[in-house]
Amino acid sequence: DASPSWAESQNTPPDGQSDSAMSQLLAQRLQLRHSLSLGGERLGLDFLLRPGQQVSRLQAASHGAQDTPQYRHVPMKHDGVTSNSGKDSWPFASASRLLPDYAVHDAADQQASGGHQHPLQTVHPRDASDQNVPLYSRPVKNSASTCPLDTILLNFLSERRQRLAEGLPMHEVIGPRYPSVSSLLNPANSVYSHPLSKVFTDVLARFPDISRLPERVAVLYVMFLVMRWQISPTRENYERLPPWMRPQQSQLDLAHPAWIDNIPFPAMRDRLTRICSSRPDEYELGQFFIPYTTTLRVSWPYEETDALLILPDCDDVVINPVFERHLRDIGHWKLGESFARAFPELADTFGLERGM
Structure with missing residues (x-):
């Protein structure tokens, strides 16, 4: 029997914002099937680009997210970022209620061993100081x-x-x-996702203030590529990182919290790394969050759902x-x-959006 399509595989109907987003995406698919015809002319995505820019072909199947029932990904040994259904804001809630099972077990092991944390920073087999x-x-x-x-990132790696x-x-x-990205529209679909996607869609579910779809997709994309490179630090995976997400020298040399590595602003990562390496308690994710x-x-000037596409054939x-x-x-x-008002000492490390 043929596997159900993504739309057919949804076992819980999305509500509210997700329902509206899906409706717009389905309408968008109809546009794609009609070749984006306007006034008798065939238009592709290129009409949104500046002269000289190009877009790659839309990638599906083996080059896409592989998040439909036909794929059988090997799950994590301890799957899931949260088993708690409450509305607590994640950084301030009890870690034991929101962490994956393996993170809670590690915390218990640390307490039993006198409070000393495991050297999670040594999960990478190579030494950054080796020239x-x-x-x-x-x-x-x-x-x-x-x-x-931090615990989720380090233990997942x-x-x-x-x-x-x-x-x-x-x-x-x-x-x-x-x-x-389908899991951002309907979290129930994450059951079909590869663990590298699932861990971050689960994390984003605990970030309710990143509510707009373009920002959610962008944060997912960046965290996904950073972790993918950390797991497999090849030239190809490094070059797929946006140049500004590649580690600063300070990130290679100075011990710092893992959450800093996912901040998109390189000057901010550098400054936070230097501060946290000498004054570890000065910045906490709870303050930052x-x-x-x-x-x-991310200054996306079009409809939020235009950040995504439903491929017309699959x-x-x-x-x-x-x-x-x-x-x-x-x-x-x-x-x-x-x-900027909360952290004036970081005001020169990022682009400022006026009026927010």
Whole structure:
């Protein structure tokens, strides 16, 4: 029997904003099937681009997110970021209620051993100080976990490396080249996602203040590519990172919390890394979280759902290649005035969105 399409596989109807987004995407698919005909002329996505720019072909199937029932991804040993259905804001809630099982077990082990944390920063087998290691393969130097997000990031990386050590092929460990964006529209669909997508869609579900679809897709894309490179630090995976997401020298040399590595602004990552390496308690994710997530913008000038496409022949939901090009330009990433007021010492490290 043929596997159901993405639209047919949804076992819980989306509500509210997700329902509206799906309706717009389905209408968009009809447009694609009619070749985006306007006034008798055939228009492609190129009409949104500046002269000389190009977009790649839309990638589906083996090059897409692989988040339909026909794929059988090897799950994590301890799956899921949260088993709690409450509305607590994640950074301030009890970690034991919101962390994956493996993170809670690690915390219990640390307490039983006298409170000493495991050296999670050593999950990467190469030493960043080894000058014989090529730049693309040099690992960031993370400190022990400082918050629930750190624990998830570090333990996920450790779990993926353990899978490699057990002999699981690299392509199964890191999965598809693109994250599953359909799970952002309907979290129930994450059951079909590769763990590398699922861990971040689950994390984003705990970030309610990143509410607009373009920002959610952009944050998912960046975190996905950073982790994919950390698991498999090849030249190809390094070069797929936007240039501004490649580690600063300070991230390679100085121990710092893992959450910093996912901030899109390189000057901010550098400054936070230097501060946290000498004064670890000065910045905490709990302080950072609300002013950051409530004002983060990627300056997408079109409809929110235009960040995604439903492929006309297979119902796969993918990142619009025009939006991918847009989000890879650091000039489009902004934070608002309320963040600048909360952290004036960081005001020169990011683009400012006036009026927020």
